[in-house]
Amino acid sequence: MASPDDPAPTRPRPATIWDVAHAAGVSVGTVSKALNGRGQLRAETREAVRTTAARLGFRPNDLAQSLLRKRSFTIGLISTDRYGRFSIPVLEGIEDALEAARISVFLCSASDDPARERQHIDSLLAKRVDGIIVTGRRTDARTAIDLGGASVPVLYAFAQVADPAAPYLLPDDFGGASLAGEHLIGLGRTCIAHVTGPERFEAVRQRRDGLRQALEAHGLAWRRERVLSGSWSEAWGHAAVTKLLARRPGIDAIACGSDQIARGVVDALRERGVRVPDDVAIVGFDNWEIIAAATRPPLTTIDMNLKHLGREAGMRMLAMIDGDIAAGVVRLGCQLVVRESCGAARAGRVAS
């Protein structure tokens, strides 16, 4: 096991600036200038140093540079839920945005274990990261991470936080659900039900309200008994259909709280001989390709643009590192992705 006490094994050391200077017969300062295009150097000196450095495979030691610059050019990414379907695109987006600034990402999966989270944060602070992004949605706002007095910018992406002074980015669940509602209404559906996840999730409440707003904006009544809250599973979608059809046979559309739920709903309807979309139109939420595309018919659904959210998070983090201060929530738009479960012409993506 490697532990901080072990010495490094004997391994050919990477070339240092000193090695280059020695080989090229100049001083270390000159090498630095030659390689970085600084100072007053003859062209041939510069060139000689360059070729020597290349020959030796010299690569400046970022650790030393960071020590000097007081910037490590790294950030920490803490994911509080285990990496799942949602964190991945966010993460990709973040990397995308940060790559341009040549910033690397430390990954920490803290899976809701406070002790582990503490340890990760300690480690990140010791490594002098330039910033920390926290991601991973939960039912409720999480507590702000404890920096122990350190002064490092922290951004919450696809995560909610109780601290009003903290900046955080979330998808516009309300708007997304609205979009779904508008789509159904635009297709002539009037008797719309809502099968969704556990009410304790803020996203569930937002989506419910967004849908409601769309309906009411078009003069359609909002009925409590057409809203069924359960779990985030296919099984719940399946079960909900039974309840729904027993209560309300006149339903002509169901807006679902997630694609998984939607798939359960679609399967259940098909089994009962209810045609989708002819008899009942279905719209999902998440655009989780693996589910949405495999459903028969493929799901029209709402995409939260998580990669874009990640990219935005990266950009904002960059700004914060440069001294910007930000606070409060920013909600980023969702998009409707049209497939076949609503019967609309397949028009690709419609901007929100």
Add this chain to the structure above:
Amino acid sequence: MASPDDPAPTRPRPATIWDVAHAAGVSVGTVSKALNGRGQLRAETREAVRTTAARLGFRPNDLAQSLLRKRSFTIGLISTDRYGRFSIPVLEGIEDALEAARISVFLCSASDDPARERQHIDSLLAKRVDGIIVTGRRTDARTAIDLGGASVPVLYAFAQVADPAAPYLLPDDFGGASLAGEHLIGLGRTCIAHVTGPERFEAVRQRRDGLRQALEAHGLAWRRERVLSGSWSEAWGHAAVTKLLARRPGIDAIACGSDQIARGVVDALRERGVRVPDDVAIVGFDNWEIIAAATRPPLTTIDMNLKHLGREAGMRMLAMIDGDIAAGVVRLGCQLVVRESCGAARAGRVAS
């Protein structure tokens, strides 16, 4: 935008060891000794330093430590496929194993773009990572990553590499498929088909051969026409059933190359009134919870123990950092996870 040329914005600097020494009225060397339990110090000196350090929120700068130790206590993780279902558990396992050694992980998603991969590797080498783990399966063996002369241990986890001198870890696809076959045979099935992914995947060939071996070991004939290669999708599983039933009505079990395929197969069978598992038993591969558990009936399937594979990768990386040299492939066992699609008593996990 942050760029290497920008100065750090004015932000309260973290306390240094000098600040602590100054505040405590001792020298920096003494502070170091007090905090690290080295040297000969009076107990009260030690205590005084400790409280001062705590008061100032002092946290040793890992960058400076790494410079001195010539070990950065970081590793790079390069994923060549976009982070998907498979990389995540591997990654968790790696983190798990490395956490004990207080090693942090740099995440790089190179999504098969060689230029981007190059840039990532450069960046990792500049940061003096102690090692690099490459993950992300592809159809064929990938080329070894190019370290440009640097001497850093590299391990491939859930990835194949053309270089015979490189160490890599893979799940035992052959053994896993064998396990699936044994299970079906043990339940009395004798006419077993195989619906799987594209033949160009080495995993597909391994699994096919593993299944074959199990059948032949029990004196069952292996028939080419009962093997259907297609894509990794549910749709293919669905389509394959049509072909299969037309050709071979006597089938009493289908071993599938993935859970997605299996789900397509199960759905297709149900639609045709074929009962699962009564008429035909189905076994999947992957144990992708979200698919396997939602299938009706839930899939009996093979788990590749990817988290364990990741943990193993972490352990081996630790050994390599300490000077161990390793080469060649190591295959890690799979497990059978019994649910309901084969009709066996639900006995939980059976070790391989």
Add this chain to the structure above:
DNA sequence: GGCGCAACGGAAAAGGTTTTCCTCTGGGTT
């Protein structure tokens, strides 16, 4: 009372890089 030894803690080097400041050389000017 002088000596030696143990206990304690300070000084300084090392690690690799950048940057500022300084020195040296040579050419041009008066």
Add this chain to the structure above:
DNA sequence: AACCCAGAGGAAAACCTTTTCCGTTGCGCC
């Protein structure tokens, strides 16, 4: 011929921590 200046590159400090090597102090002992 003396001087100045620019051009070129070297020396050293700074970043922060650890560790080795010493120096100092106080005590016990002869």
